[in-house]
Amino acid sequence: MxxxxxxxxxxxxxxxxxxxxxxxxxxxxxxxxxxxxxxxxxxxxxxxxxxDISDEMLKTSLAKNHDIYIRFIRTQEDTLLIPLKEEVDRMINNQREIVRYFNEQVVNANKAILTGQETQASRQKETDKLLQAVYSRIDTKEKLKAKFLVILTGYIKMREELGSFKNREKDELAETFRKQITDL
Structure with a gap:
């Protein structure tokens, strides 16, 4: 050299x-x-x-251990991680189905309740109208007494005016006032 x-x-x-x-x-x-x-x-x-030849041996050992760890991780992936992921995906899909079913049931129940409430409100209005019509046709007890007294007074007055006239006319008069009372 x-x-x-x-x-x-x-x-x-x-x-x-x-x-x-x-x-x-x-x-x-x-x-x-x-x-x-x-x-x-x-x-x-x-x-x-x-x-110091251990430097190369260390690299070889590390590479070998690295390969062992990679094989271990792949084994774990096959035996644990992939089945776990599949189960989690299945569970998520089931949860989605449950939520979808629940939402459908709740929406349908709410629609049915709303329809029932609308029907009930409509019937309530009809009932109120009917009650108002009935109340407008029904007179109170005092009004009926007053009308009856008017009819009775009119009957008594007409009968006295007839006096001793014909029985037939008295019967007709009584019949007319009975009809008026029936129409009350």
Missing amino acids: SNKDGHTKTLRFSDALDEKFGKLAQKLNRSKLQLFGLMVEYFYKTKKDPA
């Missing part, structure tokens, strides 16, 4: 390490010198300790 001065540096390592290094360089399609330079740059920029 050469430095800024153009001098080449040598690095010594075991044959076993050289074999691993060679396989890695071949696998990544780079020369050993390029791979070494890239490794130095990587560790220099990332400030990672190459002796």
Whole structure:
């Protein structure tokens, strides 16, 4: 390797390490010198300790745990969440049906009550008119007594004027006044 001065540096390592290094360089399609330079740059920029291999193991472990959690969530989704959502949707639909049915029943009952009240009010008005007609035709007790006294007085007066005249005329007079009393 050469430095800024153009001098080449040598690095010594075991044959076993050289074999691993060679396989890695071949696998990544780079020369050993390029791979070494890239490794130095990587560790220099990332400030990672190459002796700490647990960093990659941690990533792998986290990825593995992440997969386990995802599978667990999917299982829960299939066994709990989807059936729960279906039940909630079914319950909501049932509630809507209950509310719709209740509203229909209440609306129909209110219409029936309103119709009954309108019919009752109409009949009440008719009853009031009929009562007023009956009251207008019915005279009070005092009025009837007064009319009867007028008729009776008229009868007595006419009978006395007839005096001892014909019985037939007396009978006709009595019949006329009876008719007047009946018409009261």
